[in-house]
Amino acid sequence: MxxxxxxxxxxxxxxxxxxxxxxxxxxxxxxxxxxxxxxxxxxxxxxxxxxxxxxxxxxxxxxxxxxxxxxxxxxxxxxxxxxxxxxxxxxxxxxxxxxxxxxxxxxxxxxxxxxxxxxxxxxxxxxxxxxxxxxxxxxxxxxxxxxxxxxxxxxxxxxxxxxxxxxxxxxxxxxxxxxxxxxxxxxxxxxxxxxxxxxxxxxxxxxxxxxxxxxxxxxxxxxxxxxxxxxxxxxxxxxxxxxxxxxxxxxxxxxxxxxxxxxxxxxxxxGRYPHATDQLFDPPPPGPIENIVSVRLASGPVRAPEVAWTLGHLGFEMTAAHSTHGLQLFSHGPLAVAVDTTVDTLWTAPGVPAHLPAVAQIGVRSGDPGEWLTRAHALGVPAQAVGMPGTDTDLAEVVRMSVTDATSLDLRSRSSVQSWLEAFDLVPRASAPPSSPFLTDVDHIALAVPADSWDGIMLLLRSVLGMTPHEGQDVVDAVGLVRSQALTLTTATGVIRLSLNMVPGRVSDTDPLPAARRGGVSHVAFGTHDAIAAAESMVARGFLPLQISPNYYDDLAARFDVPGDVLATLQRLGILYDANGSGGEFFHFFTPTVGDDLFFEVVQRVGDYAGYGETNSAVRLAAQLR
Amino acid sequence: MxxxxxxxxxxxxxxxxxxxxxxxxxxxxxxxxxxxxxxxxxxxxxxxxxxxxxxxxxxxxxxxxxxxxxxxxxxxxxxxxxxxxxxxxxxxxxxxxxxxxxxxxxxxxxxxxxxxxxxxxxxxxxxxxxxxxxxxxxxxxxxxxxxxxxxxxxxxxxxxxxxxxxxxxxxxxxxxxxxxxxxxxxxxxxxxxxxxxxxxxxxxxxxxxxxxxxxxxxxxxxxxxxxxxxxxxxxxxxxxxxxxxxxxxxxxxxxxxxxxxxxxxxxxxxGRYPHATDQLFDPPPPGPIENIVSVRLASGPVRAPEVAWTLGHLGFEMTAAHSTHGLQLFSHGPLAVAVDTTVDTLWTAPGVPAHLPAVAQIGVRSGDPGEWLTRAHALGVPAQAVGMPGTDTDLAEVVRMSVTDATSLDLRSRSSVQSWLEAFDLVPRASAPPSSPFLTDVDHIALAVPADSWDGIMLLLRSVLGMTPHEGQDVVDAVGLVRSQALTLTTATGVIRLSLNMVPGRVSDTDPLPAARRGGVSHVAFGTHDAIAAAESMVARGFLPLQISPNYYDDLAARFDVPGDVLATLQRLGILYDANGSGGEFFHFFTPTVGDDLFFEVVQRVGDYAGYGETNSAVRLAAQLR
CATH class of the missing domain: 3.20.20.150 (Divalent-metal-dependent TIM barrel enzymes)
Known part of the structure; x- marks a missing residue:
């Protein structure tokens, strides 16, 4: 009963x-x-x-x-x-x-x-x-x-x-x-x-x-x-x-x-409380989970060169291409980013316009994806065991569930990651081998979410995955207000961080929402041990840092005791800064938007800084809009 | 200074x-x-x-x-x-x-x-x-x-x-x-x-x-x-x-x-307070104002027959047509409704899709429209003195200002009303003369307003016209929530009532807002001394009353002491009811929506009832959506 x-x-x-x-x-x-x-x-x-x-x-x-x-x-x-x-x-x-x-x-x-x-x-x-x-x-x-x-x-x-x-x-x-x-x-x-x-x-x-x-x-x-x-x-x-x-x-x-x-x-x-009745629903527990090991971007053919160019600035190199599926594989040390150069019907819900480029898949390694499948189904989530197109991967080794209409989360076994990579054909290196990698991991991924999907996605991430929501934020910038909500999951190998940004509703037909807001902007943030060195490496690859207002650095000088020469370096490289008052610091910088709907961020966390530099959002957006 | x-x-x-x-x-x-x-x-x-x-x-x-x-x-x-x-x-x-x-x-x-x-x-x-x-x-x-x-x-x-x-x-x-x-x-x-x-x-x-x-x-x-x-x-x-x-x-x-x-x-x-300084801005005072004497609807050619058909049910007869401008004039006793069967560029702002049919103009009689022109200009409102197309009306006799992107308010002198009517060519009566008129006046007009125009329109109506806002309402119905705000202006000849309804913003691309809400619905409410007699007259003209749920009348019986035979009549005629607890009563009924964006209402006010029957909105919308 x-x-x-x-x-x-x-x-x-x-x-x-x-x-x-x-x-x-x-x-x-x-x-x-x-x-x-x-x-x-x-x-x-x-x-x-x-x-x-x-x-x-x-x-x-x-x-x-x-x-x-x-x-x-x-x-x-x-x-x-x-x-x-x-x-x-x-x-x-x-x-x-x-x-x-x-x-x-x-x-x-x-x-x-x-x-x-x-x-x-x-x-x-x-x-x-x-x-x-x-x-x-x-x-x-x-x-x-x-x-x-x-x-x-x-x-x-x-x-x-x-x-x-x-x-x-x-x-x-x-x-x-x-x-x-x-x-x-x-x-x-x-x-x-x-x-x-x-x-x-x-x-x-x-x-x-x-x-x-x-x-x-x-x-x-x-x-x-x-x-x-x-x-x-x-x-x-x-x-x-x-x-x-x-x-x-x-x-x-x-x-x-x-x-x-x-x-x-x-x-x-x-059911976690003592003396709970056995009438309570008791789903299978969460399966094992590690970290984000791959990101798949949907670029479409038009934006593909721009995505490749930006990934090149980030030190990624196209190392392989899929023989039949229009997928390009970009690598940087341990990081793998696949780019769909065709519009993939796997990830667009019927009737939803594809805002390209977009984060189409987030790949997370799991010791047993099958356990997640059982749990998701018990909770009524239509997760699927899927094979990668063109591979012989055992179906139970990749479990996919939709997070937003545009983005799925894939839980992948170690061997499925390997066979996924092997399904690509190596392409001849287009350039000299990359210098030593300066990006270490995916720090967080921010997804644009429409208001009417927001609560459902929160529930999915909390119920199936067991993610913890943090205090929500209303981030104000020059052209409006974005509701933002971070969720984290501490795993055996680190922290998985997702951030949801509510796509602002259009208040009228003539609402002058800028292009960079229309579909909602998603971004992928990579971690680094040294933001300044990372930015220097990127500049060496041809990256033009965002032009951040010099007034911003005057304001940093008023608010924090950052040495003048450090400030000058941050300004030259377009790096933003935040500190939490307990020794934690945050250095981060951004690429311009690729198309209207995606950008990349590089972040360095120092000490116990646990935020996302939200206070810098307006400055970032102003620079991206210029 | x-x-x-x-x-x-x-x-x-x-x-x-x-x-x-x-x-x-x-x-x-x-x-x-x-x-x-x-x-x-x-x-x-x-x-x-x-x-x-x-x-x-x-x-x-x-x-x-x-x-x-x-x-x-x-x-x-x-x-x-x-x-x-x-x-x-x-x-x-x-x-x-x-x-x-x-x-x-x-x-x-x-x-x-x-x-x-x-x-x-x-x-x-x-x-x-x-x-x-x-x-x-x-x-x-x-x-x-x-x-x-x-x-x-x-x-x-x-x-x-x-x-x-x-x-x-x-x-x-x-x-x-x-x-x-x-x-x-x-x-x-x-x-x-x-x-x-x-x-x-x-x-x-x-x-x-x-x-x-x-x-x-x-x-x-x-x-x-x-x-x-x-x-x-x-x-x-x-x-x-x-x-x-x-x-x-x-x-x-x-x-x-x-x-x-x-x-x-x-x-x-x-400046209305004693001892105010002479440095204060002191605009010309409001001019004379009477009541709403005409309404101009934009139907476009496709919806024109449906508008004419509905006006026919309301006891209006097409009495004249404009020789060159595609305007049809419908009359009912003292009431004049003009229907634009072409899309008139006068009233659509650039880039604003025309939700047709719509209330394009509200004509209000004024003893001196020129005074309003002076006041509007002093307050920075781009009002215009306009002639009616095809008439020789003195420009100073009609003053027009935009209320919403779709609707203008015309202040008209008595002679301009007359010459406007005379500019139409009489058409032969299509039927027997109408029986005695049962509609007396325009009780109120409700306009759909996008969220980003709302505050500006409120300010216009309050500052230039001196209208008084009443307590705002959030009206909940089966498919959402509509913010509604009534404003009134007591004039020499009665009360001008306008009601603003906020067009709900779309929260996402897949937001399933029903058609009847997409552009926001406007309506024109005519007053009557006897709602039951008015409805009977309309039924005699072929009007099919909205099918209101019988459960609604059971609920009325629970809430009010309305005699059973009266309830049966109300139910037969689709008339809704409200009372204010101090003897004031409100009887009102609605036409189906004409197209998606306009309907008509007939209202009878008894005693000191000053509202709009907001409590019945959900029942009305449910019937209109069926």
Whole structure:
């Protein structure tokens, strides 16, 4: 037996029919009917009930019933009539549980005894109709705004038709301690609603109505929360109730799939706590993972020479070409970059314009890619075991999953990396052998992500791969604002760092977003032990450093104690600088954009510097735009 | 002599060069250099100074200098060096005023005496360099966060090189009483920064950094604020410092023009207070204005039959056609709707795709359009006196100004309305004369507005026309969220109501926004004395009411005491209902969308109902999408 999963229809976009279909396809057991969805639907409650049954879905909750209590007796009497009408609808729906929210109105009852009395009256009427009420504390309720207070009232009323509903948002957004949930009689928890949310300092009602997200997409500790719920003995559905502006107009099916995955991920998190129930979903653990060993860029034929030219500046040399697939292999010490000179249908989703050049694949070495395949499938991620075109690689040795519409992540066994390289034909060296390599590894890869894919990608990277998100940043520059989010995974051989940059939405047809922003810019950052030496080597190869404003170096001189001769060198080579106040330093420089959508960075980390030089973004972009 | 106008470069999008050019073209006298703009600029400070001089602009302020004070003596010593470096830059810029913000850091000095001492030290060094410091309280400053406290410290230091800077955002966002500004010695107010903001309940720092707007675009009472500043004797520049995510990537020139207009508008507001100085800009007052007398729709040839068909349902009859211009005139009692069956180049801005059909012109009767022309020009709005094509109308009798890229507002004299009508050729009646008219007036017109035009349009309607904005609404429906804002103007003959609906931005290339949302939907709402009779008349003309969900009427029965037979009639005719709790009622119904971008509404207002039935939007859209 496993935990039943459910979702409120408000969490998804579209008509009620569209939502029900997507909910069933995503694998949920049931759903909550959000009243406005029913009120807008051409289907009568009985038809909705029949459709749900056809889809194999239970209708777990009807919601919300607001403001039932009132200090005005006439209003309360009117509310009882209103409740009767809703009981009629629920009867037709075949749903026996109604969500009752605490009232935020000035007329809310503020006396516990009177409130218990009114709730008792409603519970009596509900019971006559075979209906139960789940009473929930809204975080902004006038009198009842904590789960403890709501539970206390429910206990006072002590009526079989009245229980409580727990909602993680209402509890955690207030900073309340959820451990008291353990003390609630699990049989009297009639329903459980789950929502995550990013840390935002704003009015809790606005936060709740616009910025909730699925577990694993925000910053709440829902693993601990769920463990408390398990400890209470609750055995009803785990249901998602998400109000999110982006989800409201995102593709329904994709959002539903993310939603279901988030509940699986949450159960895995809860399972790490002692005494977790064996009803929890327990996916196969993450497989072994090492570091990024290859990057595949899609250039298309037009941009291929420009990509090759820039890689040449970075000390890469084209060492091989694929006989049949238009792939060119560039090497630099241990680093391998493949360039697709054709548009590869493997990586472009239907209908998505290819912003070229782009990062098409990120290759990460794994001791056992097959373990990742099992885990991904258990979490509902459509990962595939694939062979490299034209190689005899065992299918189980490369496991591919889509990160964005344009980029896939390949987990590769050591032998698959080898046979991949061997599938290329060596080309005669075009020039003298490269001098000793000055790039050491892939420090990070930044991917441009559209707003409506953002939360799904965060969930994928966190749930399947176990990456850790860091504090998000809003980076302001001359032409706008980019939301940026780094995720890291510490492996046996180092740190894998990915950074997501939200592609700014176009606010109108005439929005003058510069070309370098339209598709969102991705970049690949290579690590070096010595940024100055690396830049000198690149200049020797013909690289023209970005022209960084001399005013920037005057400002560095005002902010940091960097010696004047070092500053002069940094300025000559277009190297930017940051420091973290605890001895950590960061030296980094950039290539111009290749096409509109890709550039390269070279970074040197000193000491414990863990950032990405975000403070220099505006200066970098200004130089690239010139 | 008039007040000098200024603007911080952070308020605009683009490079520093782009900003300076736009600032000069918009008519400002000077500007504040926002340090990150200088740091990103390829121009050295001396070049910037020369360019500003060429443009006729003064550099009024260099900003910001942060966190000057510190409880750590080493840090304070380092800050003095940092200040020296900035004085170097200012010397080259030829700018003698530096903005110094109160510190929000844990290391901020929290003893007034010590703080005064440190500021005195900095002021001494500044004075040696011929530089003055304007000390400002940030609303989130650790110790100094009110203008009174900042002023008290400045008075304590009593140094000629130290004054205070007032910023309306930092003062009004805290709910502080600005009247104390009158008690400050005007000579010690070294600078004035102005920003408006919408009412938002959120963290003040986030509010400040992302949601400021120009005076007349938000909810602060800046007229009263400015009157206090005038009373203090301050005679420096009035400068705009706006941090706004949309402005950050909007067209620089248009934002700068709006910015300058906002300062003119603000001065007019301030001028209404007693004892205002004669330095204030004082534009010609609004002219006479009556009601909306005509609407011109652009249908294009393809949609013309569908528009005509829908107008026919609404009881309009095509009574005339223009001999040469492809205009068809539809009449219903006092109402005149002209339909452009060609795409009229008058109303499409270059590069803006025409979403047809659209509201191309709104005709409002005025006793003297010429007065409006004078006022519009004084406020920098490019209004035009135009003749109707093919008529001999005196140019001064029709004054046109653009509201959105697609819609203009025409102020028309009575005789111009008459001659406009006479320019049409009567067509033979196609049917029996219409029965008695059931529509009385244009109740409101809702226009779709892109996000980056929103604030500019708000400012236009408020400044030139004197319209009053009402509380904004976020309307949630099945496929997203629409920001909606009503503005009204009470005239001699009634109320002119316009409603702006923000066109949702596309969050990605694959964003599945339905067709009915892509260009944003506009609509024209006609008033009636009896919505049921109007709907019956329309059904008699072949109108098929929208199929509203029966569940909606069940919900009405639960929420309101509407008699069952009335509900049945409303349901049969697809009429929606709302009530305001004080006896006011609202009956309204809709046509299907004509094309994707336009529909019509018929509304009946009862009692003091002043809204627009926003609560029914989701039900309306669901029915229209089916």
């Amino acid at each position: 496993s935990i039943r999963t459910s979702i409120a229809t408000v969490s998804l976009s579209g008509s009620l029919e569209t939502k029900m279909t997507a909910i069933a396809e995503a694998g949920f057991d049931g759903f909550e009917v959000f009243e406005p969805d029913l009120v807008s639907s051409p289907q009568r409650p009985k038809e909705i009930a029949a459709r749900a049954a056809d889809l194999g879905l239970t209708i777990d909750l009807y919601q919300p019933f607001r403001d039932v209590d009132s200090t005005n007796p006439d209003t309360f009497a009117r509310n009882l009539i209103r409740a009767d009408r809703k009981f009629d609808v629920m009867e037709e729906l075949g749903c026996d549980l109604l969500l009752v929210c605490s009232s935020p109105l000035p007329t809310a009852v503020r006396d516990d005894g009177q409130l218990a009395e009114q709730l008792h009256t409603v519970a009596e009427r509900a019971q006559e109709r075979g209906i139960r009420l789940a009473y929930e504390a809204l975080a902004w309720g006038a009198h009842i705004n904590t789960y403890r207070h709501a539970w206390q009232i429910v206990a006072d009323v002590d009526h079989p038709a009245l229980g409580t509903c727990l909602d993680s948002f209402h509890i955690l957004s207030r900073g309340d301690d959820p451990s008291g949930i353990r003390d609630i009689d699990g049989d009297k928890i009639f329903f459980l609603q789950l929502a995550d949310a990013p840390h935002l300092v704003m009015d809790v009602l606005q936060w709740s109505r616009h910025h909730r997200c699925f577990p694993g997409q925000g910053n709440f500790d829902l693993g601990a929360f769920g463990a408390h719920v398990v400890a209470s003995g609750y055995d009803g559905p785990w249901s998602l109730e998400i109000f999110n502006d982006v989800f409201r107009h995102s593709a329904t099916g994709r959002t539903a799939a993310d939603a279901h995955r988030s509940l699986l991920y949450l159960q895995e998190q809860v | 008039s007040i000098r106008t200024s603007i911080a470069t952070v308020s605009l999008s683009g490079s520093l060069e782009t900003k300076m050019t736009a600032i000069a073209e918009a008519g400002f006298d000077g500007f504040e250099v926002f340090e990150p703009d200088l740091v990103s600029s390829p121009q050295r400070p001396k070049e910037i100074a020369a360019r500003a001089a060429d443009l006729g602009l003064t550099i009024d302020l260099y900003q910001p200098f942060r966190d000057v004070d510190s409880t750590n003596p080493d840090t304070f010593a380092r800050n003095l060096i940092r200040a020296d470096r900035k004085f170097d830059v200012m010397e080259e810029l030829g700018c003698d005023l530096l903005l110094v913000c109160s510190s929000p850091l844990p290391t901020a000095v929290r003893d007034d005496g010590q703080l005064a001492e440190q500021l005195h030290t900095v002021a001494e060094r500044a004075q040696e360099r011929g530089i003055r410091l304007a000390y400002e309280a940030l609303a989130w400053g650790a110790h100094i966060n009110t203008y009174r406290h900042a002023w008290q410290i400045v008075a304590d230091v009593d140094h000629p090189a130290l004054g205070t800077c007032l910023d309306s955002f930092h003062i009004l966002s805290r709910g502080d009483d600005p009247s104390g500004i009158r008690d400050i010695d005007g000579d010690k107010i070294f600078f004035l920064q102005l920003a408006d903001a919408p009412h938002l309940v959120m963290d003040v720092l986030q509010w400040s950094r992302h949601h400021r707007c120009f005076p007349g675009q938000g909810n602060f009472d800046l007229g009263a604020f400015g009157a206090h500043v005038v009373a203090s004797g301050y005679d420096g520049p009035w400068s705009l410092e706006i941090f706004n995510d949309v402005f950050r990537h909007s067209a620089t020139g248009r934002t700068a023009a709006d910015a300058h207009r906002s300062l003119l508008y603000l001065q007019e507001q301030v």
